[in-house]
Structures are given as structure tokens and as C-alpha cells.
Amino acid sequence: MKKISSRFSVAVHILSLLALSPSPCTSEFIAESVKTNPVIIRRIIGKLKKAGLVNVRPGAGGAYLTKEKDEITLLDVYRAVEVVEEDELFHHHENPNPKCPVGANIESVFRSKMLQAQMVLERELANVTLGQMVTEISEKN
Amino acid sequence: MKKISSRFSVAVHILSLLALSPSPCTSEFIAESVKTNPVIIRRIIGKLKKAGLVNVRPGAGGAYLTKEKDEITLLDVYRAVEVVEEDELFHHHENPNPKCPVGANIESVFRSKMLQAQMVLERELANVTLGQMVTEISEKN
DNA sequence: TTTTGGTGAAACTAAAATGGTTACATCGAG
DNA sequence: CTCGATGTAACCATTTTAGTTTCACCAAAA
Numbered sequence: 001m002k003k004i005s006s007r008f009s010v011a012v013h014i015l016s017l018l019a020l021s022p023s024p025c026t027s028e029f030i031a032e033s034v035k036t037n038p039v040i041i042r043r044i045i046g047k048l049k050k051a052g053l054v055n056v057r058p059g060a061g062g063a064y065l066t067k068e069k070d071e072i073t074l075l076d077v078y079r080a081v082e083v084v085e086e087d088e089l090f091h092h093h094e095n096p097n098p099k100c101p102v103g104a105n106i107e108s109v110f111r112s113k114m115l116q117a118q119m120v121l122e123r124e125l126a127n128v129t130l131g132q133m134v135t136e137i138s139e140k141n
Numbered sequence: 142m143k144k145i146s147s148r149f150s151v152a153v154h155i156l157s158l159l160a161l162s163p164s165p166c167t168s169e170f171i172a173e174s175v176k177t178n179p180v181i182i183r184r185i186i187g188k189l190k191k192a193g194l195v196n197v198r199p200g201a202g203g204a205y206l207t208k209e210k211d212e213i214t215l216l217d218v219y220r221a222v223e224v225v226e227e228d229e230l231f232h233h234h235e236n237p238n239p240k241c242p243v244g245a246n247i248e249s250v251f252r253s254k255m256l257q258a259q260m261v262l263e264r265e266l267a268n269v270t271l272g273q274m275v276t277e278i279s280e281k282n
Numbered sequence: 283t284t285t286t287g288g289t290g291a292a293a294c295t296a297a298a299a300t301g302g303t304t305a306c307a308t309c310g311a312g
Numbered sequence: 313c314t315c316g317a318t319g320t321a322a323c324c325a326t327t328t329t330a331g332t333t334t335c336a337c338c339a340a341a342a
């Protein structure tokens with residue numbers, strides 16, 4: 001793979017800005033903080049919107065949170081930006097050879113181990129709220 | 142990202158075969174069980190070799206484990222096949238705007254949360270040995 | 283010693299994901 | 313009505329991945 005897409009880290013960045021800003025933020029403003037293109041921001045905001053985390057004022061513009069910052073977890077964001085396909089982090093390659101005793105059975109065994117590993121990862125993400133994030137960010141000032 | 146490369150699942154498949162086979166296995170034999178090309182298998186075996194998990198008989202051919210199957214964990218394999226870059230699963234995008242209070246501090250906060258999440262994932266992988274894998278695979282027969 | 287089977291590596295291809303850019307129709311507030 | 317901002321679409325370049333062909337080299341067995 002390499003790495004999980006930066007969409008995730010950018011999305012957290014966006015939401016942190018929204019959580020700290022008293023008024024809606026435009027994609028251009030956000031793009032300046034993230035140091036990227038406004039279109040990139042809009043695309044990610046689109047996914048956050050679809051997930052019900054933010055709303056965007058039509059016409060006038062500007063995004064804002066639709067939930068309390070303590071009710072948004074990093075897992076919500078992770079899922080919203082669809083960084084992993086079908087919510088499965090690990091590739092279960094194969095249509096292995098069913099004639100081979102290993103080929104025939106490895107898939108289900110491997111899969112269950114990977115789902116377990118994925119579960120603990122997601123539980124960890126679910127444990128961190130946007131509220132905690134912005135608190136820690138603010139404390140560093 | 143999508144998914145972690147199938148190199149990982151294929152590597153586990155390869156090692157399972159080696160653990161169950163009394164004699165060294167050729168890449169062609171393995172390729173049949175995995176249902177892929179022998180060259181793909183050799184490339185992955187090359188990485189496993191570099192990590193000290195297997196050895197290959199020169200000339201005659203055939204790979205075999207260099208460690209006890211209970212001393213190889215899925216984390217060893219995960220690391221060996223280099224599915225994640227620099228051992229960091231999450232992308233910490235950004236050279237964000239240092240002038241922005243969020244941009245200036247989010248990176249370190251986000252990073253520490255992600256390292257924590259990655260840690261629990263890896264701990265889970267470290268908890269499963271190749272021995273357990275082949276035991277479970279065999280039980281299914 | 284010659285043959286044979288296998289490895290390791292290079293060179294290429296094709297597909298997909300990612301991050302980025304430009305352009306533009308559309309919508310609402312002032 | 314005008315202006316600013318959004319939401320898309322259409323591209324593009326880069327990188328990763330999986331796969332294939334080819335071939336030099338090596339060691340064991342005939």
C-alpha cells in the first residue's frame with residue numbers, strides 16, 4: 001500500500017478548523033491552512049457532508065459542523081472519507097487453489113485474524129473525539 | 142489507499158505452505174497453490190529471505206523456514222514484505238500553514254493518535270504466530 | 283561433464299489510486 | 313443583478329501494484 005490516503009488527515013484538519021471557528025469556513029480559507037487546493041478541500045467536505053458530519057451553506061458558502069465536536073470520533077471521519085475499500089483494510093488476495101489443503105482454508109483463517117486486527121485499530125480511532133483533538137491542539141499554543 | 146497490498150496475504154500463504162511441507166518448496170509449486178505467477182512468489186520470498194524468515198537452496202531450488210513456526214509472528218511477515226512505507230500506516234499529510242493555530246499544531250497531535258492506533262494493530266499482529274495459523278488451517282480439513 | 287530445473291533480476295506492461303489543476307454551471311446573499 | 317462560493321467534470325502526472333517474458337547463473341543428478 002504505502003500509506004492510508006492523506007484524505008483522512010486532511011479531513012481531521014478540516015473538522016478541527018470548523019470546530020474552532022465560530023462561523024462557517026470557506027474551502028479557500030481551509031485550503032490555506034492545509035496548504036493545498038480548494039477543490040481538494042471541497043471534495044473531502046463533500047464526503048464529510050454525505051456522512052452527516054458537516055453542512056455547507058449553499059450559495060453563500062462556508063462549511064460548519066452538524067454535530068457536537070464531542071460526538072464526532074476519528075472513526076467517523078475515517079469511515080466518511082473512505083480511505084479503505086469496503087471497510088476492509090487487508091487484502092484477502094486470492095482465489096487460491098482449492099485442491100491444495102492450504103489454499104482451500106487459508107483464506108478464512110487469515111481473514112478472521114485480519115478482521116480482529118482491524119477491529120482493535122478501529123476501536124482505537126473510535127476512542128478519540130474531535131473535541132479531544134481540538135483541546136490538545138489549543139493547549140499547544 | 143484502498144487496501145494493504147496482497148503481498149502480505151500471499152506471504153502468509155507461502156509461509157504456511159513452508160511450515161506444513163517436510164521438504165523445500167519451489168516457487169512454481171507455491172504459485173500453483175496461490176494461483177499466481179512464480180515470479181511474484183520469488184519476489185516475495187526475496188523479501189522474506191532478507192528478513193531472515195526463510196532460506197532458498199541455490200541452484201537446486203526450493204525455500205524453507207529458517208525459524209520455528211512458533212517464532213514467526215504475523216507482524217514479522219507484515220514488516221518483511223514492506224506493505225507500509227517507513228512503518229507508518231497513516232499519512233501525516235502536510236506541511237500545513239504554520240501561521241494558522243490549527244495548522245501549526247495539528248500534525249503532532251494527529252501523529253501521536255495515529256501512532257497509538259498503529260501500535261494496537263501491530264500488537265494484534267504480533268499476537269498471532271505462523272504456528273497458530275497452520276494449526277487452524279489444518280483443523281479445517 | 284553435460285543436462286536440467288530452479289532462482290534472481292531486469293525490463294516492460296497495464297490498471298488503479300492519488301493528488302493536483304482548470305473550467306464552469308449554479309446558487310444565494312447583499 | 314452581481315459577486316463569491318460551491319459542486320463537478322475533465323484532465324494530468326505520479327506512484328503503486330500485479331503480472332509477464334526473458335535470461336544469466338548455479339548446483340545437483342545423470
